[in-house]
Amino acid sequence: MDWLILFSLIVFGALLVLMEVIFVPGTTVVGALGLIFTGMGIYYAFLNFSANVAYTVTTLTILLNIGFLVYGFKSGVWDRFALKQTIINRTFDDRLVGLEIGQKGKTISDFKPFGKIEIEDKIYEAKSEGGFISSGTLVTISKIANNKIIIKP
Template sequence: MTWFILISILLIGLILVLAEILFVPGTTVVGIIGLLVTAGGIYFAFLKFDAQVGYIVLVSAMLLNLIALVYGFRSGVWNKFALKDTITSRSFDERLAGLEVGMAGKAVSDIKPIGKAEFGDNIYEVKSDSGFIPVGSNVFITKLEDNKIIIKS
């Protein structure tokens, strides 16, 4: 029964170290817990067995953890989890296409100071530079910046 407990503790420590390397790299919390559990298993071996068995368990545990570290770094496991793609698109890139400063339109909602206005056949969300603009008012574009349409009545 003592051997079962010892092997279980060492195996849990090794699994936690492997989990740190393979699944949650960079957090170090899981790896530290794994090393502490392994150290606890080694301490347990020295308590329950003679010194020779304790040293054998110590060397075996260190060797297994070292092999796990080397395997984790050399096997290309990192490439499976690494992000290789980048997002280059942006939202609303074509939102202001066809609009020009000075273009006239009509408010389709109250603009206080943000509302909706129609320019051509499209309805856009706009921001007023001159405060409240009631629905149905004629408006014109004063600025187009950062995907924002700034208007005045």
């Protein structure tokens, strides 16, 4: 019965470590539980068997866990979770197409310093260069930078 308990603790712990590496990498909860169970198996071996048997069980358990880790890394599991592409597009890149410095528009909301502006029947969000601008004011685009419109009265 002692061997069955020892074998169950160590195998269950090692299987949890293997599951951590292959099925749920990065969570560390399953792997930590696996290490706890294997540690309990080693502790159980030291309590119920001679020192030579306990050290042999410890060595075999460590080799088993390292073998599972090596297998998990060599099997290419981590490649499924690695980002292999880079995103080169940006959001709203063409939103400001057709706008030029010096173009006129009318504010449709108060600027404190951000607000809405209407230019050629299109509504844009812009920033005031000087602070507060009330709604209905005629304004001019003074700068277009970093996908932002800067206006002045």
